Amino acid sequence: MTEKADIQDFNISDLDDEIRTDILCVEFLTAFHQHLLDNLELDPLIAGSRARGADYFLRDFIIADRRDNIFLIKPERIRQFAGNWYILSNMEPNMVELGDMLAGIAVFYEYCLDLGLIDNETGKEIAAHCLAVQYYTERIESFHAISGDGFIAWNDGCLVS
Numbered sequence: 319m320t321e322k323a324d325i326q327d328f329n330i331s332d333l334d335d336e337i338r339t340d341i342l343c344v345e346f347l348t349a350f351h352q353h354l355l356d357n358l359e360l361d362p363l364i365a366g367s368r369a370r371g372a373d374y375f376l377r378d379f380i381i382a383d384r385r386d387n388i389f390l391i392k393p394e395r396i397r398q399f400a401g402n403w404y405i406l407s408n409m410e411p412n413m414v415e416l417g418d419m420l421a422g423i424a425v426f427y428e429y430c431l432d433l434g435l436i437d438n439e440t441g442k443e444i445a446a447h448c449l450a451v452q453y454y455t456e457r458i459e460s461f462h463a464i465s466g467d468g469f470i471a472w473n474d475g476c477l478v479s
Contacts, residue, residue, distance in 0.1 A: 325435060328387045340381055343388060347373050350429055358425075371422020379403055389435045393443030396423060397450070401457045401476040411458050417451065424448035 323346055330336050347369055354365035379399050380386050386395065400420060405411040424445055431441035457476060464472050 323389070323433075323435060325387065325389045328389055330381065330385045330387065336381060336385060339388075340377055343376055343381060344373075346388075347376070347426075350426055353429055354425070367418050368422040368425050371419035372426035373422075374419055375399055375423050376426075378407075389430060391444075393440055393447055396420075396444055396447035397453075398476065400447075400450075400454045402473065405458055405461050411461065413451065413455050413458060416454055416458070420448045420451070420454075 323342070327342055328339050330339050350372065351365055351369040354360045354368055355362065358365075360368070375396075376388050380388050380391060380395065383403065384391075384395065400416055404416055404419070408415075427436060427441055427444045430436045431438065436444075460472055460475075
């Protein structure tokens with residue numbers, strides 16, 4: 319796959335689309351990883367970490383769970399992912415791991431902005447959500463502190479449709 323993607327190829331309406339989009343996403347992420355190595359000259363371990371963070375967000379959350387087009391997401395999806403879905407989907411949610419993912423998501427969408435696949439406003443909003451580390455830290459800490467019937471209130475604290 320070339321670095322330039324056709325946005326409409328990433329629309330999902332059924333299982334066949336989801337499978338096709340997942341394959342296209344892997345190809346696009348491979349080009350993204352190569353961009354990190356060649357153009358940004360990141361250390362291979364850092365480039366791999368960024369690509370893995372973007373991969374987890376895109377393939378497990380955006381495509382498989384939300385069935386959204388990776389280029390047409392609402393920026394609030396970052397908050398929903400990091401402040402709720404990631405926490406509930408992992409046995410030991412922590413900010414070190416989540417921070418790496420958010421860094422990968424941020425640089426992935428900077429890459430998409432540079433390629434003209436998202437608009438400037440969306441890019442700014444995604445970056446802002448990726449930088450809300452204190453909020454996500456508080457969400458993880460409050461999750462670990464849930465007692466009794468506190469889950470519903472905790473869960474409602476990060477509602478995004």
